[in-house]
Amino acid sequence: MSDPRTILAEFLVTERATVLQVIRADLAEPTVETIPLGRTELRRLVRDAFAAAGPTSRFRSRDPSVWTEPLSMLIEPVTRYSDPDDTIWLVPHDVLHSVPMHALDTGSGPLIDRNPVCYSPSASVMRYCQAKSYPNRQPVLVYADPRADAPLVHARGQADVLARLFGDRTTARVRAAATINALTRDLGERTDGVAVLHLSCHGYFSDDDPLQSGLLLAPEPGDDGRLTVERIMSMRMPAELITLSACQSGVSDRHAGDELIGLTRALIYAGAAAVVVSLWAVDDLSTSIFMGYFYSALADGMPRARALRTAQVRLRRTNRADVVEYCRRAITATDDDQGVQRRALLRSLADIHYAAGAFEAALDSYEQLDASSGDEPPDPWLLTAIARTRAALRHPDPAPVDYGHHAYAHPYYWAPFVLIGDWR
Structure with a gap:
């Protein structure tokens, strides 16, 4: 087997089919595949599968094969042009931005078991991300559990994990201290940028005005704590990685030309080389465990896409x-x-x-x-x-005690997290 490579897989959804272009460094020209899933059928599958993804039980109780099997034809050609452990760089289109394609079935398990995966809204955005990457950045900023009216009780645990892993490199702001003004000051004082900015807070999406979507930090006099897309785009946030441990932080609206108006693009515009976001509202406890796995892998020197893969595989196997x-x-x-x-x-x-x-x-x-x-x-x-x-x-015939069951095997728990931007 050859050394791990990076395989670019770019999708274009049309009315009658989805066109996939695969680019690999050793191929003389891109390979084009046509997948018989048109826009109408794709939107139906995605709507039926993910409309209930969130705090309701319907998505969690549903057999994931209902959507992983019919959508698996999207990644079948990708596996033919890649080896296990190659990094798969996916550029979705249209409704595919809402699909955790790393969770699709390869025939021997989800794609993430086989390959590290990263995403970008377009190939040009990835070049922009990589141009802003400076791996010698050291500081780590953590903003956690900022809203007294909507506490995230396990967010403090995430702050503790980062402080333990990164030591005195870490500055943590929790509860009322996690304000937008504090964030602006912290970033301004670190003129060379930060290695990690971890935001463990609630996120929200505005259908009527996507530029007003955002994150909820702590309010203070004269500031309601809403860190909107519009506000982020006016800030300077140079970071190797920004992690949004927040509900539906990856949700974006699509405008003409498939331009994403959302938190991800705003954070990249503000200076992030890579962003980890969630595609749907996440479970608080499993997310905290997941973040511990992810940052432990990063602290060990693992590249971002591989660290995310390690965390997702570990969470699936957590009993x-x-x-x-x-x-x-x-x-x-x-x-x-x-x-x-x-x-x-x-x-x-x-x-x-x-x-x-x-x-x-x-x-x-x-x-x-x-x-x-x-x-x-x-x-x-x-x-x-x-x-x-x-x-x-009091039951006369209790079932055997079973602590070996995988508590978070369902994709609801491990699949929402995606890495957008520089995978290195």
Whole structure:
């Protein structure tokens, strides 16, 4: 097998078919393939598969083969012109910008098992990204859990992970300190740019005015904390990598010429060499575990696309025992002032014990959660969970305890994250 290469696969969706152009350094000219999936059929498949991707249960409970199998013909030619471990650089078109193509089936598993994958809105955007890459940048900035009215209880854990991995290179702003003015100052003081800017916050998309889509940082007097696309495009944000650990941060609107108006293009315009975003609203706990895997790989010196692949494969293989261990470590690491985070971790721990059929351990965690509520009114959900668990303990023939089940095998958990820009 040859050394790993980079394979460019650029798509063009037409009314009757999708045209794929494959470019490889050792080919005299691009190879063109025609895939019998036209615009109408593609839009139907994508609408049916991903319309419910988000906080609802429909997408998570649906068999992913419903969409991975019919869409797999899009990447079949890519696998013919590449070897395992080659980096696949995908340039989607039209509705394909909404598809996690790295999750499509190769016949022996998802593409990400076979190859590292990166994306770009166009080939010219990738050249722009690579021209801005300066690998000697060192500082790491983390902005986490900025909204008291919409807490992301596991975001503090992400900040702790980056601080542990990157040490004194890391500056973390959490809760009320994570303002737009603080971000502007932090970036302005680091004139050579930063290695990583990690934003763990809520994102939102405005159908009526995509330029007003954005991220929610902490409000302060005179500033509502809305970091909009329009505002980002007026800022200077030189970074090797910007990670948006936020809901639907990769969603963009398509205008004439397939120009993307969204957070991704705004961040690249502002100075990012690469951006990691999510295609749909993500699960808070699994995302925190995923980010730990991703940044651990980066800290070990792994290129970005390979680090993302490593994290996605690891998350797919994370079992219930791994989640229990993660929650226990995180509970031990929480400070006294992180009561909300501790309670969220206890709930996750209890839920995973219950799912594994370890009802005594689940009841113990639920009761700890109940005891930690202090003088607050009883939580109806928690009371129901305790009653349900006690009833399960009385069952005369319980199922075997199973901590080996892969908790995040469904693409809902691992597939939304995409790397856009420089894969190196």
